[in-house]
Amino acid sequence: MENISVAYNIPQEFLEKYKILNAKVFATVRNVATWSKEWEYGDPETGGLAPRTYSLGINLTF
Template sequence: MLNRWTPTNTNTDIPRATASRPANRISTRQIEDGSYLRLKNVQLAYNFPDTILDKLKLRSLRVYATAQNFVTWTAYSGYDPEVNRFGQDGRSQGFDYGSYPAAKTLMFGLNVGF
């Protein structure tokens, strides 16, 4: 805001400081690259072999880890490049107005068959 428009500084591309229209309208000044690569759903599992199952007297044994929204690679400066301000409102899609980021979930489990 140091180089914003003022009556004495008219040679600038930064709008004047005001809360009234038209200065608070959405413009190309607020556009940035939202490209991203996300590891959204991943599951890693291991089924124990029959030799171990026989010793433990089990029919099946499986350990697993599941991750959702585990990592996102992006240069986007906001919380989440997959933004949508008000759900499915077509007029606001892609506008990040303080949207919450996607929650990260890690889950570990054990499946045992007797």
């Protein structure tokens, strides 16, 4: 499993108080898992290292 991404749009009722037009919170995880007995945290296609990375963020529109 290479990527998992989730996003959430914050409701307009909450944003109106702060004069924000749109807001989205998101999270992504890359290199999540592999189902193999021989593989351990490397890239099976290239034989190199494939680190797990995490990203968090927010998109705002004023």
